[in-house]
Amino acid sequence: MSKAIHSATAAPKEPQAVTARRSRGWVPAMTSDTYKLYYWPMLQGRGEFVRLALEEGGAAYVDVARLPEDKGGGIEALLAFLGAQEQPPPFAPPVLTLGDLVVAQTANILLLLGRRLHLAPEDEAGELACHQLQLTLADLVSEAHDTHHPVASGLYYEDQKAEAKTRAKDFTARRMPKFLSYFERTLEHNSASAGAYLVGSDRSVADLSLFQVLEGLAYAFPRGFEQTTGDCPRLLALRRRIAERPRVAAYLASSRRLPFNEDGIFRRYPELDIG
Amino acid sequence: MSKAIHSATAAPKEPQAVTARRSRGWVPAMTSDTYKLYYWPMLQGRGEFVRLALEEGGAAYVDVARLPEDKGGGIEALLAFLGAQEQPPPFAPPVLTLGDLVVAQTANILLLLGRRLHLAPEDEAGELACHQLQLTLADLVSEAHDTHHPVASGLYYEDQKAEAKTRAKDFTARRMPKFLSYFERTLEHNSASAGAYLVGSDRSVADLSLFQVLEGLAYAFPRGFEQTTGDCPRLLALRRRIAERPRVAAYLASSRRLPFNEDGIFRRYPELDIG
Numbered sequence: 001m002s003k004a005i006h007s008a009t010a011a012p013k014e015p016q017a018v019t020a021r022r023s024r025g026w027v028p029a030m031t032s033d034t035y036k037l038y039y040w041p042m043l044q045g046r047g048e049f050v051r052l053a054l055e056e057g058g059a060a061y062v063d064v065a066r067l068p069e070d071k072g073g074g075i076e077a078l079l080a081f082l083g084a085q086e087q088p089p090p091f092a093p094p095v096l097t098l099g100d101l102v103v104a105q106t107a108n109i110l111l112l113l114g115r116r117l118h119l120a121p122e123d124e125a126g127e128l129a130c131h132q133l134q135l136t137l138a139d140l141v142s143e144a145h146d147t148h149h150p151v152a153s154g155l156y157y158e159d160q161k162a163e164a165k166t167r168a169k170d171f172t173a174r175r176m177p178k179f180l181s182y183f184e185r186t187l188e189h190n191s192a193s194a195g196a197y198l199v200g201s202d203r204s205v206a207d208l209s210l211f212q213v214l215e216g217l218a219y220a221f222p223r224g225f226e227q228t229t230g231d232c233p234r235l236l237a238l239r240r241r242i243a244e245r246p247r248v249a250a251y252l253a254s255s256r257r258l259p260f261n262e263d264g265i266f267r268r269y270p271e272l273d274i275g
Numbered sequence: 276m277s278k279a280i281h282s283a284t285a286a287p288k289e290p291q292a293v294t295a296r297r298s299r300g301w302v303p304a305m306t307s308d309t310y311k312l313y314y315w316p317m318l319q320g321r322g323e324f325v326r327l328a329l330e331e332g333g334a335a336y337v338d339v340a341r342l343p344e345d346k347g348g349g350i351e352a353l354l355a356f357l358g359a360q361e362q363p364p365p366f367a368p369p370v371l372t373l374g375d376l377v378v379a380q381t382a383n384i385l386l387l388l389g390r391r392l393h394l395a396p397e398d399e400a401g402e403l404a405c406h407q408l409q410l411t412l413a414d415l416v417s418e419a420h421d422t423h424h425p426v427a428s429g430l431y432y433e434d435q436k437a438e439a440k441t442r443a444k445d446f447t448a449r450r451m452p453k454f455l456s457y458f459e460r461t462l463e464h465n466s467a468s469a470g471a472y473l474v475g476s477d478r479s480v481a482d483l484s485l486f487q488v489l490e491g492l493a494y495a496f497p498r499g500f501e502q503t504t505g506d507c508p509r510l511l512a513l514r515r516r517i518a519e520r521p522r523v524a525a526y527l528a529s530s531r532r533l534p535f536n537e538d539g540i541f542r543r544y545p546e547l548d549i550g
Contacts, residue, residue: 087464088404101403108403111403125375128387131386135382136366142414152441154445155445
């Protein structure tokens with residue numbers, strides 16, 4: 001199997017709710033069952049939240065920019081694709097397509113995948129609760145990113161190292177604990193899964209994204225993460241629970257999973273961790 | 276009419292699509308048609324995006340924290356409400372309730388209001404396109420906020436003034452123009468409304484939010500805004516078009532519209548504007 005083209009061993013079964021909605025005309029007919037992900041090929045970044053949902057959902061997908069250049073991959077092809085979209089244009093990758101549907105903004109893509117891949121509650125209140133958590137995770141991801149780029153995302157880390165130290169200190173001392181204790185509390189209150197998942201009775205896109213955030217924070221701030229999560233047994237259990245799901249475990253062990261690196265959101269700069 | 280309780284002159288008519296979805300059981304039956312907004316009472320902030328949608332949509336709503344304290348208003352009552360929510364808990368205001376439904380995260384609230392108040396395309400692809408724009412606006416709002424709080428949201432502006440100047444310079448020179456030219460281009464490409472609105476043929480929650488962002492940027496960075504929007508005739512036309520809609524105009528002229536101030540997202544600190 002190629003590194004970039006992944007098909008689940010069995011064709012994914014379409015959840016009943018999707019079939020039901022499509023028959024009502026709300027879900028457009030699909031011209032293709034293969035998802036195409038357009039994202040930077042050399043880093044996890046925000047694309048990784050989409051990859052995890054596609055993998056856990058058993059979707060057939062192509063990680064387009066990771067294909068060889070003669071098969072449509074590479075950064076130039078990615079930029080050409082992004083520039084050609086108009087209704088509306090995407091502001092930035094990731095972008096996911098499914099037939100004629102072109103969707104950008106990570107949380108928005110996950111709203112779609114939650115429905116299509118049976119990775120979100122099916123009732124409207126549950127879907128909104130799941131999306132609320134997804135957007136709170138997006139806020140945490142932005143703040144984690146800004147620890148190394150507090151002044152300007154277009155400048156090098158080396159040019160804003162002093163400000164990064166100040167911001168990272170606030171992040172590890174105040175913001176990361178605030179967010180993580182919030183998600184710990186959310187797990188504690190979710191009686192529908194006895195605290196195993198964030199919302200409803202089963203794992204959702206929000207749980208997969210929380211897993212990725214925990215992995216990222218543990219990579220970027222190993223000491224701060226260990227200290228903060230000393231009080232968060234449910235978060236640590238969720239991290240293990242997601243990692244052990246068969247499809248996630250297979251993905252993490254494959255070459256499709258890029259390693260963390262210092263081009264992504266979560267970067268290991270020891271000077272930004274607690275002492 | 277009280278400052279905090281606003282009822283549209285005519286009871287809002289429920290869009291047909293909502294009725295259709297409810298009869299399928301996807302939209303829970305409403306126990307009340309009155310929306311309750313929970314947000315800081317002394318500033319526009321992120322609550323203002325919700326207020327604008329409620330007003331343009333002709334919804335009956337209560338801006339709870341702005342009620343007198345003996346009627347359930349005030350900050351202490353707001354904090355008590357926030358602390359009592361569990362499924363899932365909100366991370367921060369704004370929170371909107373409708374009957375049993377409790378929804379947090381601004382963009383998520385607007386996803387709901389787009390459906391209920393007929394302020395978004397009704398097909399799934401259109402709703403996702405609208406939400407994509409909403410999330411891109413949320414990114415711009417965060418970056419506008421961080422110009423005055425680049426180091427720590429919990430510290431005073433005066434304690435991060437030097438870093439704020441550096442960050443604001445990058446914002447006015449690079450990020451604000453990038454975002455605004457993106458939205459100008461989005462209007463230009465939207466043939467369904469001949470460039471009048473961001474998505475589809477009519478105004479949506481995204482247009483109302485773009486209006487608010489333009490108002491805010493013009494307030495916070497008058498010189499930078501004027502320079503940037505010299506190339507953005509469609510944005511300026513949209514700003515006027517929204518301001519002149521009868522319900523929006525009535526709202527802006529009322530005491531329900533709080534003025535911009537230096538506690539909100541958009542703050543007028545002349546030293547952060549271009550020279």
